[in-house]
Amino acid sequence: MSDRSDRGDGQPLDRLNPMRLGLRHQLGLVGLVGLGTLPLVIDATFALTLALAYFWGVYAMSWDVVSGYTGQISFGHGVFFGVGGYTSALLNLGYGIDPVFSIPVGALLAAVAGLIIGVPALRLRGPYLSLVTLVAPLILVQVFIFRSDIFNGEQGLSSVDPLFGLSTFGNETAFYYVALGLFVGVLALLLLITRSDAGSVFTAIREDEDAVAAAGLNPAKFKIMAFVLSAAIGGLAGAVIVHTPSGNASPTTLMSVTVNVEVIIAAILGGMGTIVGAGVGGILLILLREQLSKVAWTVPIIDTPVSDIDFLVFALITLVLLYALPGGIVRWVIELGGQSVAKLRGRDDVAADGGQTPLEQVYDSYAEWFSGGDDDER
Amino acid sequence: MSAETASALDPDDGLLVLDGIVKQFGGLTAVDDLSIAVEEGEILGFIGPNGAGKSTTFNCVTGRYPPTSGTVYYDGEDVTGTDAHRMVTKGLARTFQEFRPLEDRSVRENVELALTPDKLFSLQGLRGETRQRAAAICERVGLGDRMEMLPDELPHAGLLRLELGRALATEPELLLVDEPFAGLSGPEVESISNLLSDLRDEGLTLVVVDHNMRGLLSLIDRAIVIQFGAMIAEGAPEEIKQDPTVQEAYLGGDEL
Incomplete structure (x- = not known):
């Protein structure tokens, strides 16, 4: 957001040279290397917690590419995790297909689900689209409960083969790397796409769809692309997670209302419309919740330990953070870092951020929609 | 009538x-x-x-x-x-x-959007050529010295020039x-x-x-x-x- 002026010249590959990247990108790379070496110093339980956190990072990034970038807010991203996870689990359980092959099929079917939800998105705007996405996972869960003979209802499907024939106990480090690998791969792919021309069209759609059409670009095509891409990645994460100890093919892991809401919280908390922010948000969300569930301290007056009301405390912390940092943690850190770097270099010319945060933009467009605006004859 | x-x-x-x-x-x-x-x-x-x-x-x-x-x-x-x-x-x-x-990007980037090909996978913007063409169009419509500004810093006439610049970037007849x-x-x-x-x-x-x-x-x-x-x-x-x-x-x- 801040170093627009140093990009532009030179060949694309040349600009991937780590030595020429901006400071915060270099720090990001160092951070990833740090995560790669972490299993040397942590125990198995914490490795699994982090693995779950990486999956949530991917969930949140998949939400961000469609909702954070194009402003098409999805309230039911779990439907894509669910389609991916259940597809892979059913293929594995019913037909004995190895997870290595069933996972891509899960991602593919999730992409098809993205198309099915994305096509109405071309006609529905704002709250109507959100309602469709809100209802879709509820329908899916009800179908799974109705046909419990296949989907095993609320319990979900268990005893699915683990990925690569790993064993659930003893191979925690391997699962850690599976999750980290997925996280890094998805991060790289989404960064590439959102930093290419498509990314600037996505954010332009969030700002003003008619202006995008007036620029000769087909907003429908780019919206569908964002939905399908997001669904495929969400489905991939859902499909992989059911073959690891981090989760199983059940509504609780993949598509409960809590999952749907927490994905949004993670992305907004980390920084909506940045990909990196969503990834970081997903990781922090799981770590924060894990920490809270271990706090034995008893809250006075209500006389309850924090660990019993961890979700309540978590929700309250979220509210405070959303109020204090509407642009998200990552944007806040970058801004803070930019200011201190500028101070160190004795400059005080940090570009004023005149734009709105994506959250404010989406709020504005909803408010405009409700007030019946968006008229040409103003 | x-x-x-x-x-x-x-x-x-x-x-x-x-x-x-x-x-x-x-x-x-x-x-x-x-x-x-x-x-x-x-x-x-x-x-x-x-x-x-x-x-x-x-x-x-x-x-x-x-x-x-x-x-x-x-x-x-x-x-x-x-x-x-x-x-x-x-x-x-x-x-x-x-x-x-588009309030979230500079005048030049507004024009760049109109130069972006209508393709899902395009790296044109990474090559810097789009940037030069956008800058030329900004010059043409009289925004040469203001292309790094955000739209809300432009006066009324400047916004009109930006509208014209974006339209011209699509190479209309x-x-x-x-x-x-x-x-x-x-x-x-x-x-x-x-x-x-x-x-x-x-x-x-x-x-x-x-x-x-x-x-x-x-x-x-x-x-x-x-x-x-x-x-x-x-x-x-x-x-x-x-x-x-x-x-x-x-x-x-x-x-x-």
């Missing part, structure tokens, strides 16, 4: 031909059997009092919504109801009267300019007029919409005046000014 205007036009009568365009919203007829031919290389003034149906006509042509009936021909081809973005690809660009810059002179000072009107006539001299066809003739008189070659969605006069700007029907339409309202 005007039986003499509704003669059917031929698709090849101009670069852009509207033949019997009707647009109804529920029971309201906003555009009533309007037939217009825009000739290649001219600057046509499209004039009418507020609420006459100018913007509605505009929106029917640019694909914002389809007309209820009638046909739009562009370059001899029936393009009725074609999507907005496809009309742009065909060579028909527009500006927005109320200015719709025909440019529809919606109410460019509203809210501009005298010198600004003159400067924008000069820009528009320069563009015409470079081969662009222009349709300039306005609710009065202020600033248009010296710019346009021909004017069409509409009222209640129907054409009431057509001709050279001086003739239009003397036309009794037009004077009546403006009686008590805006001054022509």
Whole structure:
């Protein structure tokens, strides 16, 4: 957001040279290397917690590419995790297909689900689209409960083969790397796409769809692309997670209302419309919740330990953070870092951020929609 | 109300031909059997009092919504109801009267968007060529020294220039300019007029919409005046000014 002026010249590959990247990108790379070496110093339980956190990072990034970038807010991203996870689990359980092959099929079917939800998105705007996405996972869960003979209802499907024939106990480090690998791969792919021309069209759609059409670009095509891409990645994460100890093919892991809401919280908390922010948000969300569930301290007056009301405390912390940092943690850190770097270099010319945060933009467009605006004859 | 205007036009009568365009919203007829031919290389003034149906006509042509009936021909081809973005690809660009810059990016990046190919996977923007072309367009419309500003730092005239820049970036043959002179000072009107006539001299066809003739008189070659969605006069700007029907339409309202 801040170093627009140093990009532009030179060949694309040349600009991937780590030595020429901006400071915060270099720090990001160092951070990833740090995560790669972490299993040397942590125990198995914490490795699994982090693995779950990486999956949530991917969930949140998949939400961000469609909702954070194009402003098409999805309230039911779990439907894509669910389609991916259940597809892979059913293929594995019913037909004995190895997870290595069933996972891509899960991602593919999730992409098809993205198309099915994305096509109405071309006609529905704002709250109507959100309602469709809100209802879709509820329908899916009800179908799974109705046909419990296949989907095993609320319990979900268990005893699915683990990925690569790993064993659930003893191979925690391997699962850690599976999750980290997925996280890094998805991060790289989404960064590439959102930093290419498509990314600037996505954010332009969030700002003003008619202006995008007036620029000769087909907003429908780019919206569908964002939905399908997001669904495929969400489905991939859902499909992989059911073959690891981090989760199983059940509504609780993949598509409960809590999952749907927490994905949004993670992305907004980390920084909506940045990909990196969503990834970081997903990781922090799981770590924060894990920490809270271990706090034995008893809250006075209500006389309850924090660990019993961890979700309540978590929700309250979220509210405070959303109020204090509407642009998200990552944007806040970058801004803070930019200011201190500028101070160190004795400059005080940090570009004023005149734009709105994506959250404010989406709020504005909803408010405009409700007030019946968006008229040409103003 | 005007039986003499509704003669059917031929698709090849101009670069852009509207033949019997009707647009109804529920029971309201906003555009009533309007037939217009825009000739290649001219600057046509499209004039009418507020609420006459100018913007509605505009929106029917640019694909914002389809007309209820009638046909739009562009370059001899029936393009009725074609999507907005496809009309742009065909060579028909527009500006927005109320200015719709993308507030989250600089002036230059606004223009860059219009240079982006309509492809899902494109790395064109990473090569820096788009950046140079966008900068050249910013220079062309008089924003050369302000291209790194955010749109909300631009004055009113600057936003109009940005609208023009974004439209020009799509390399149009025909440019529809919606109410460019509203809210501009005298010198600004003159400067924008000069820009528009320069563009015409470079081969662009222009349709300039306005609710009065202020600033248009010296710019346009021909004017069409509409009222209640129907054409009431057509001709050279001086003739239009003397036309009794037009004077009546403006009686008590805006001054022509």
